[in-house]
Amino acid sequence: MRLKSVLFALCGLCSMVMVGCGKSEAPPPTQVEVQEFFAAVQEGDAVIVDRLLKAKPNLANAKNSAGETPLQVARKQNNEELAEVLKRHGAKE
Numbered sequence: 001m002r003l004k005s006v007l008f009a010l011c012g013l014c015s016m017v018m019v020g021c022g023k024s025e026a027p028p029p030t031q032v033e034v035q036e037f038f039a040a041v042q043e044g045d046a047v048i049v050d051r052l053l054k055a056k057p058n059l060a061n062a063k064n065s066a067g068e069t070p071l072q073v074a075r076k077q078n079n080e081e082l083a084e085v086l087k088r089h090g091a092k093e
């Protein structure tokens with residue numbers, strides 16, 4: 001339930017920032033956004049991760065506190081579905 005709240009908050013924030021700003025590049029994710037994103041990655045929910053990445057594409061190559069990328073975390077968990085979602089959004093190891 002918490003991840004759904006995070007998803008809606010991120011989507012709303014992204015919409016407010018992007019509407020009418022005239023900038024072609026999204027702002028970098030905040031530390032809180034990175035932590036919440038990695039919580040979704042750890043849960044292995046590919047649908048939520050996909051939605052979060054649509055709202056905040058810069059999260060695809062963020063690093064967690066251990067210096068791991070989301071793709072590295074997905075591979076450690078042997079979660080190929082999540083790894084594919086991440087790669088579609090430009091994630092690299």
